[in-house]
Amino acid sequence: EAGVTQFPSHSVIEKGQTVTLRCDPISGHDNLYWYRRVMGKEIKFLLHFVKESKQDESGMPNNRFLAERTGGTYSTLKVQPAELEDSGVYFCASSQDGWFSGNTIYFGEGSWLTVV
Amino acid sequence: KQEVTQIPAALSVPEGENLVLNCSFTDSAIYNLQWFRQDPGKGLTSLLLIQSSQREQTSGRLNASLDKSSGRSTLYIAASQPGDSATYLCAVRPSTGFQKLVFGTGTRLLVSP
Numbered sequence: 001e002a003g004v005t006q007f008p009s010h011s012v013i014e015k016g017q018t019v020t021l022r023c024d025p026i027s028g029h030d031n032l033y034w035y036r037r038v039m040g041k042e043i044k045f046l047l048h049f050v051k052e053s054k055q056d057e058s059g060m061p062n063n064r065f066l067a068e069r070t071g072g073t074y075s076t077l078k079v080q081p082a083e084l085e086d087s088g089v090y091f092c093a094s095s096q097d098g099w100f101s102g103n104t105i106y107f108g109e110g111s112w113l114t115v116v
Numbered sequence: 117k118q119e120v121t122q123i124p125a126a127l128s129v130p131e132g133e134n135l136v137l138n139c140s141f142t143d144s145a146i147y148n149l150q151w152f153r154q155d156p157g158k159g160l161t162s163l164l165l166i167q168s169s170q171r172e173q174t175s176g177r178l179n180a181s182l183d184k185s186s187g188r189s190t191l192y193i194a195a196s197q198p199g200d201s202a203t204y205l206c207a208v209r210p211s212t213g214f215q216k217l218v219f220g221t222g223t224r225l226l227v228s229p
Contacts (some may be wrong), residue, residue, distance in 0.1 A: 041221070042222075104162045109159035
């Protein structure tokens, strides 16, 4: 069974440019999450989808970040325009559970973004 | 606001040693706690998940304990091996806003042959 896959694995862009990160969750997982880790900091929650609906986007840093999940399948996270402080690792994760379950969350290998 | 702290930040041990990694959290209202492993340049691999009603979980040479009332968890690694070298992350799922994980900054472990 395929795990959570993310693309691109690495990206270097200039300040002001746009980058779109893609995540394919594990098949059958309704819950999809985005997290990120910036240099020297802990991993922080960005947002959570249940199927195609945004359940919680309280962690999104500002309106330069836009996440979508078309048809409840894959998700994209767009940063436009990118700033230097956006550099870091963006992790996507998925899980099968509902609110009452303690199922494990599965993480992808991350998209490493460098803004220069 | 839930905060998660991991001590030590880094640990270097010779192969064969038993070791303990510590995780503490400020708010005991959690749904569960999860330990992850991250290899350099890789994603997070779940090691153990402990529900709030549980005291410990075991998988192979790993044992994780949870004391929710005191806001502490430990990850015990028996007979460490060089392949155990990685960063170990602790994350709690709060009872409110329960779909978010709150992570610690991790413990970087190096096991030398």
